[in-house]
Amino acid sequence: MAVLPISRRKLLLSTGALAATGWMSRAAWAEDTPSGGRLVVAADSEPRTLNPAIVASNGVFFIASKVIEPLAEAMMDGEGGLAPRLATSWEGSEDGLSITFKLREGVTWHDGEPFTSADVAYSAMQVWKPLQNLGRVVFANLDTVEAPDAHTAIFRFSAPTPIQLVRNALPVVTSVLPKHLYEGTDIAANPANKALVGTGPFKFAEHRPGEYYRLTRNDAYWGEGLPKLDEIVFRVLPDRAAAASALEAGEIHLAAFSQVPLVDLERIAKVPGLKVVTEGYEALTYQLVVEINHRNEILADRNVRQAISHAIDRDFVVDTVFLGYAQAATGPVPQNAPQFYNPDVPAHPFDVERANALLDEAGYPRGGDGIRFSLRLLPAPFFSETRQFGDYLRQALGKVGIDVTLVNNDTPAHLKAVYTDHDFDIAVGSPVFRGDPAISTTILVQSGIPDGVPFSNQGGYANAELDTIIDQAAETIDTEARTALYNDFQRMVVDDLPLINVAEWGFTTVASDTVLNVGNNPRWPVSNWADTALTS
Amino acid sequence: MHRALILTRRRIVSSIPVLLIVIVGTFLLLESAPGDAVDAYLVSLGGGDAGLVTELRQSYGLDQSPFKRLTLYVSALARFDLGWSVAFDRPVLGLIVERLPNTLWLMGAATALAFSLGSLLGIVAGARPGSLTDRALSIGSLALYAVPSFWLGLVLVLVFAVDLRWFPTAGIETIASGKTGLARVADIAWHLALPVSALGFIYLALFLRMMRTGMAEAWRQDFVLFARAKGLARRRIVLRHVARNALLPLVTMLGLQAAAMLGGSVVVESVFAIPGFGRLAHEAVAGRDAPLLTGIIIVSAVLVIVVNLMVDIAYAALDPRVGSGEASS
Numbered sequence: 001m002a003v004l005p006i007s008r009r010k011l012l013l014s015t016g017a018l019a020a021t022g023w024m025s026r027a028a029w030a031e032d033t034p035s036g037g038r039l040v041v042a043a044d045s046e047p048r049t050l051n052p053a054i055v056a057s058n059g060v061f062f063i064a065s066k067v068i069e070p071l072a073e074a075m076m077d078g079e080g081g082l083a084p085r086l087a088t089s090w091e092g093s094e095d096g097l098s099i100t101f102k103l104r105e106g107v108t109w110h111d112g113e114p115f116t117s118a119d120v121a122y123s124a125m126q127v128w129k130p131l132q133n134l135g136r137v138v139f140a141n142l143d144t145v146e147a148p149d150a151h152t153a154i155f156r157f158s159a160p161t162p163i164q165l166v167r168n169a170l171p172v173v174t175s176v177l178p179k180h181l182y183e184g185t186d187i188a189a190n191p192a193n194k195a196l197v198g199t200g201p202f203k204f205a206e207h208r209p210g211e212y213y214r215l216t217r218n219d220a221y222w223g224e225g226l227p228k229l230d231e232i233v234f235r236v237l238p239d240r241a242a243a244a245s246a247l248e249a250g251e252i253h254l255a256a257f258s259q260v261p262l263v264d265l266e267r268i269a270k271v272p273g274l275k276v277v278t279e280g281y282e283a284l285t286y287q288l289v290v291e292i293n294h295r296n297e298i299l300a301d302r303n304v305r306q307a308i309s310h311a312i313d314r315d316f317v318v319d320t321v322f323l324g325y326a327q328a329a330t331g332p333v334p335q336n337a338p339q340f341y342n343p344d345v346p347a348h349p350f351d352v353e354r355a356n357a358l359l360d361e362a363g364y365p366r367g368g369d370g371i372r373f374s375l376r377l378l379p380a381p382f383f384s385e386t387r388q389f390g391d392y393l394r395q396a397l398g399k400v401g402i403d404v405t406l407v408n409n410d411t412p413a414h415l416k417a418v419y420t421d422h423d424f425d426i427a428v429g430s431p432v433f434r435g436d437p438a439i440s441t442t443i444l445v446q447s448g449i450p451d452g453v454p455f456s457n458q459g460g461y462a463n464a465e466l467d468t469i470i471d472q473a474a475e476t477i478d479t480e481a482r483t484a485l486y487n488d489f490q491r492m493v494v495d496d497l498p499l500i501n502v503a504e505w506g507f508t509t510v511a512s513d514t515v516l517n518v519g520n521n522p523r524w525p526v527s528n529w530a531d532t533a534l535t536s
Numbered sequence: 537m538h539r540a541l542i543l544t545r546r547r548i549v550s551s552i553p554v555l556l557i558v559i560v561g562t563f564l565l566l567e568s569a570p571g572d573a574v575d576a577y578l579v580s581l582g583g584g585d586a587g588l589v590t591e592l593r594q595s596y597g598l599d600q601s602p603f604k605r606l607t608l609y610v611s612a613l614a615r616f617d618l619g620w621s622v623a624f625d626r627p628v629l630g631l632i633v634e635r636l637p638n639t640l641w642l643m644g645a646a647t648a649l650a651f652s653l654g655s656l657l658g659i660v661a662g663a664r665p666g667s668l669t670d671r672a673l674s675i676g677s678l679a680l681y682a683v684p685s686f687w688l689g690l691v692l693v694l695v696f697a698v699d700l701r702w703f704p705t706a707g708i709e710t711i712a713s714g715k716t717g718l719a720r721v722a723d724i725a726w727h728l729a730l731p732v733s734a735l736g737f738i739y740l741a742l743f744l745r746m747m748r749t750g751m752a753e754a755w756r757q758d759f760v761l762f763a764r765a766k767g768l769a770r771r772r773i774v775l776r777h778v779a780r781n782a783l784l785p786l787v788t789m790l791g792l793q794a795a796a797m798l799g800g801s802v803v804v805e806s807v808f809a810i811p812g813f814g815r816l817a818h819e820a821v822a823g824r825d826a827p828l829l830t831g832i833i834i835v836s837a838v839l840v841i842v843v844n845l846m847v848d849i850a851y852a853a854l855d856p857r858v859g860s861g862e863a864s865s
Contacts, residue, residue, distance in 0.1 A: 249701060
């Protein structure tokens with residue numbers, strides 16, 4: 001029997017030092033990796049726009065990150081967790097009102113034009129701040145970008161903006177566009193949104209809708225000896241089973257983002273020539289949460305929410321729903337965000353007796369039929385795991401006398417029901433932790449968010465004290481003080497339970513043994529793959 | 537062919553109200569489905585703020601009332617403009633023109649397979665109704681008919697693509713191969729072998745059963761008795777007299793099946809990653825893309841009307857009694 005892949009939980013238990021040495025040996029190995037070849041990768045969908053400066057999402061980055069580069073990329077042992085890309089250094093002023101980026105020299109766009117600070121200034125002011133889904137949050141207070149010389153860009157803010165936040169957001173929100181192709185055009189309708197022009201290791205070659213995307217080697221790439229591959233082809237395979245079969249038949253080399261479902265991994269891992277890789281998703285953590293509608297007066301009672309948390313067996317969820325490829329959550333910040341993670345929070349572990357006691361205490365005794373009250377549960381249809389957890393939650397709550405009706409919707413219907421109409425009691429959601437709590441985590445519990453904003457607090461939860469901490473952290477420049485505020489934030493969220501964090505998971509990659517350097521950075525599938533190589 | 541012309545004209549006139557009902561019906565159905573194209577798109581963004589949501593609704597034209605959107609759409613349609621797909625951010629016509637040929641190849645080949653093999657086996661079964669061969673074929677074909685096409689597709693992939701590696705697992709042709717001319721045709725045929733089988737084998741049973749039943753009935757007719765009394769060879773009776781008379785209903789079936797296969801292709805195209813019409817329809821529903829879905833349904837409706845018209849014309853040619861009544865009324 002082949003050795004099973006190391007589980008994610010075990011992986012995360014290994015020490016940081018071990019991870020660092022593993023990394024160094026891999027870096028050394030990169031020196032003599034072979035060059036050339038065409039890598040064929042499964043893609044499960046074709047994004048509406050491929051422009052990562054407008055749509056900062058994993059689906060877009062998966063393809064576009066090879067063509068268009070950010071100022072910096074995440075790196076396991078890099079300084080501040082970052083590896084420089086188009087910027088070589090960044091420094092924030094003490095008042096938090098400006099950040100100075102030194103830009104890489106000698107970089108050219110795929111059409112031969114030189115890359116300069118004007119491109120960065122244009123991208124920031126015309127695209128990231130006004131148009132980009134996440135840039136609108138991070139750069140809300142960006143006032144101007146000055147370009148004193150061709151390789152310096154100074155970002156000036158109207159209100160103090162923490163350098164820590166900007167640093168953490170760099171890999172996601174700073175994809176630079178060529179000003180000379182966008183200036184004076186309708187940015188959203190620019191043809192370069194589909195036929196990308198960037199500075200990255202690969203050039204966009206063609207897209208055959210419904211079939212594939214093809215990227216070719218950028219011979220003029222600034223990274224010495226990079227990229228290793230001649231071509232990357234993203235083959236569109238919408239059916240989940242299709243990716244697994246194509247891997248087994250040797251038609252594709254790699255499927256990322258768990259495109260091979262968890263249930264198939266055990267079988268696939270035994271196929272000679274294929275490997276299952278769990279590394280490379282450390283900064284792409286998805287969180288399994290129970291969203292709560294606080295407008296329901298039963299759920300507005302903190303004891304009831306705590307009882308629900310006690311009714312959930314997190315280890316069972318990890319082992320059964322995620323087959324071990326996840327870990328139990330302790331709070332709103334995942335364990336693999338060491339910069340912010342606070343282990344010192346109250347725990348509401350699996351304890352059916354305690355749950356029953358709390359519900360009795362809250363004034364909801366079991367009726368003659370053993371039922372205390374009824375709730376409608378809307379599991380998000382985004383992943384098979386979110387649906388399966390919905391099934392589990394129904395049973396788990398049934399055991400403590402809460403009668404649950406499952407309401408299954410497709411994606412648009414689920415979004416409308418939960419985030420616009422608030423037509424739910426509890427829902428299963430899967431928010432993403434994006435390197436900094438201010439990007440897409442605090443929005444889950446903050447009050448005053450208009451209706452219709454997806455993946456935000458639409459449960460009507462309002463806690464003035466928590467809002468204050470969130471606002472304070474948003475403008476605290478000192479990194480230590482800001483981190484301390486987020487420690488308090490985590491403690492308060494777990495204590496008051498505006499939502500219940502259940503588990504955290506990354507994804508898995510299945511690759512042919514011939515693909516080298518898979519998973520060697522924390523955002524690997526959405527990084528540039530310059531050092532990815534194929535042995536013949 | 538004067539009769540064919542009259543038939544064509546009548547069908548075109550009568551299909552206009554059908555198409556209008558289809559358009560309004562599709563629009564209303566999609567309108568009543570919870571969530572709109574912006575909701576469907578937001579999930580792929582993974583997040584945004586309130587301003588973004590409002591701006592998206594504006595740029596999609598979803599801030600207008602449903603009635604206004606419907607009138608806008610129908611008036612554009614009157615100018616033969618199928619509109620703009622919000623999910624793909626491209627003109628609907630371009631998407632349809634791109635995908636339709638793949639589906640036509642798939643459906644055409646699958647129909648040909650189902651019809652030819654089905655009627656052939658039907659003749660074998662109907663040559664001696666009640667015989668062991670007949671029973672075996674009937675049970676076998678019914679079993680196939682009961683199998684869902686996606687399951688049959690997956691099994692075919694596992695056996696012939698993953699284990700034996702005779703055929704590719706998915707796709708319409710070898711990606712970025714640069715093949716042209718006959719080599720490309722051969723490549724596409726090789727890729728279509730499994731999906732065509734998955735779709736064709738399931739509908740084969742219908743033709744087989746119909747042929748067999750028709751023949752079983754024909755055997756009891758007087759002219760067959762006469763042919764036997766005349767001392768004709770059995771083979772000749774089976775082919776020239778019995779089978780030929782049982783063939784007519786199959787032609788009608790052919791027209792009806794065209795619509796059913798269009799539905800079946802949704803599943804098969806997804807399993808085999810063929811960029812076709814069915815998969816496009818699935819993506820349009822998932823993306824709440826009203827212009828695209830309506831466009832697809834209009835083209836499908838036209839397709840079904842045309843196929844049935846062709847069947848009627850063929851029928852009229854095969855049987856002089858058909859169409860004469862319609863022409864004189």
